[in-house]
Amino acid sequence: KQEVTQIPAALSVPEGENLVLNCSFTDSAIYNLQWFRQDPGKGLTSLLLIQSSQREQTSGRLNASLDKSSGRSTLYIAASQPGDSATYLCAVKGLTNAGKSTFGDGTTLTVKP
């Protein structure tokens, strides 16, 4: 059974700092890994999707990497802003059941002005 862990559970940084969020998964037989952002009381907003054959994806100040063999992904946020404050979730889609994504419990980020 796939298990996804996100560490730390919460992170507080001053504005302008670069930061890294971590996601680890137990079964490396994955289709893809997707990073989401969730604001309080809202749904999930897709940030980046990395296919199993890819090593990283970039969008603006965000960069996500994937090391499938070690079961790890990182989300790098450059020059953080207060508007980046949210919960960040990673989700892994397995090869054996492509209809299902397994989520971590998220990292809640607070960027202080």
Added chain:
Amino acid sequence: GAGVSQSPRYKVAKRGQDVALRCDPISGHVSLFWYQQALGQGPEFLTYFQNEAQLDKSGLPSDRFFAERPEGSVSTLKIQRTQQEDSAVYLCASSLARTGDTEAFFGQGTRLTVV
């Protein structure tokens, strides 16, 4: 519409009442997913449709939960005889392709509170 739409946004149900939650996926999206999210946790998979076919319902917590997508577009998640432990946010997502390699887009969710 431009995105995945869910209704109602909020639902308060008395214990024992039946509820129906609606999901309108992005037009043309083949795959549709339902997730349940408890406070402070990540979403948990409930069920998955490819067009009108329900391919996986392994995440449905009990036989009180039922989902359908009769015409391969709009989907309804029905919960019978609601219990307090059913209180959660129910998220719907859709993706374009049958295969697992396309991006999933989520709706705003329906927050269900059972009193």
